Amino acid sequence: MKTLRFGDGIPSAEECGCGLDHDRTLQAAVIAPLKESLGLLSSNSYAVFYDEVTFRVAGRFVVDFVDGEGFLVRAPTFSEAEEKAEKVKGFETIIGVGGGSVIDVAKYAAYKTGKTFISIPTAPSHDGIASPTASLFDKGRRISIKTRAPVLALIDLDIMMDAPRILRASGFGDIIAKIVSIKDWQLGRDEVGEPYCKTAESCTLRAVRLVVEALSKPLSRRERIESLVEALVYSGVAMMVAGSSRPASGSEHLFSHYLDMNLRHRAPHGIQCAIGALVMARYHEIHNPGWWRRPGYGWRNIRRLMIEAGIPVSLAENGIPLEIAARALVEAAEIRPNRYTILHKRRPSLEEAIQLFREVGLL
Structure with a gap:
């Protein structure tokens, strides 16, 4: 297990002196088999987002491991993210299992509802894994929405290597x-x-x-x-x-x-x-x-x-x-x-x- 630690390890805005507000939401990225990294999580009520492909790759395993409820993401659209946000208000933590589309929908839903967000990528395809930005389509146009970074990113190298x-x-x-x-x-x-x-x-x-x-x-x-x-x-x-x-x-x-x-x-x-x-x-x-x-x-x-x-x-x-x-x-x-x-x-x-x-x- 390899852990990249962030959080308080990132210099504060005052220490940097740049004048920007340093968000330090991401506490760590854990690179380990999912069965090991998921074992670090506490008991909680989890909403797990996935699409049809990532459900087979890791979504089913995550739902079962955390005893969560699964939510199928149909498309990376703003309307889909809004719809999912309405459905997860009763959960404490949202987990996004997938590529950029699923993670961005989950990220937005967590931000909209004030929930903790955990990112579990299934492909190393872009830097949305740990970013505070959700990239969604609205009326055919891609929009970038400022949200919050995940608290944790759990990355299984075997899954990453099996990605197309x-x-x-x-x-x-x-x-x-x-x-x-x-x-x-x-x-x-x-x-x-x-x-x-x-x-x-x-x-x-x-x-x-x-x-x-x-x-x-x-x-x-x-x-x-x-x-x-x-x-x-x-x-x-x-x-x-x-x-x-x-x-x-x-x-x-x-x-x-x-x-x-x-x-x-x-x-x-x-x-x-x-x-x-x-x-x-x-x-x-x-x-x-x-x-x-x-x-x-x-x-x-x-x-x-x-x-x-x-x-x-x-x-x-x-x-x-x-x-x-x-x-x-x-x-x-x-x-x-x-x-x-x-x-x-x-x-x-x-x-x-x-x-x-x-x-x-x-x-």
Whole structure:
């Protein structure tokens, strides 16, 4: 059993001096077989959320182990989350067993009803495992809702390793994308006076280092997945401390959000973000003097990391039409006009956007 402890171990807002309110809800992430980590829980009344797939993977086991009541999540929508919140008012603790969809619905329901939330991921696909943000669809549009981080994240490596390969690749992609998101946040700090937190930065960079090292060394698959899940937790902690997704979501995430809004069939979130990060890294190199000087964080190395993670380095292989991808670079800044990124600093033309995709080898 491996325990990553947070809570009071995170510097307070006063100690950091960043001016942001440091949320310290997440007490620990426990990496162990579920039968061991669930044994740490006290007697309680548990509502356990799952979907049809994650019920078979771990949901049934969790319901039986904690003697809880199960709730099937049909879709990651705001209306579904509201409906579930009405049904769990009589429980003390909500457990989300699943990927991003289930965990985000459970996270919102727990926040809406003031219940304790425990996260049990079934795939290492993105950093929502431990974050305070729920990403839900409302009237066809993806919205991010500030909620609360889980009190505990219980992670079974055997379950993580059994997740579909594309979901593991998505998790790596989501962390690789932080190479860009942290630089977009620094742009916001330097050019428009946005609040900036060194504690959150430290957590984000720790996540990046874990994945860069895991993909650059001859590690076993199990060791790589363990590094990945730790990285996903640290990225979630960065968002928890900052009080928003700012440390983990920049121009590369705006690119992904644009695809979500304009494509019927989407690639996994982390894969879209990694593609966005690859092209945005090149754009930063051209137009941001504050881009990384650290060896290994340039667009060529991002491309290498993507290949090592099993992410197809091609728009076509990921089902993304060039026209929509290029328009994403031109128009994505409008999705969140108040979140300053390299796309807000300088909006590319359509021709420039196409050239960027060509330069980084995505065509």
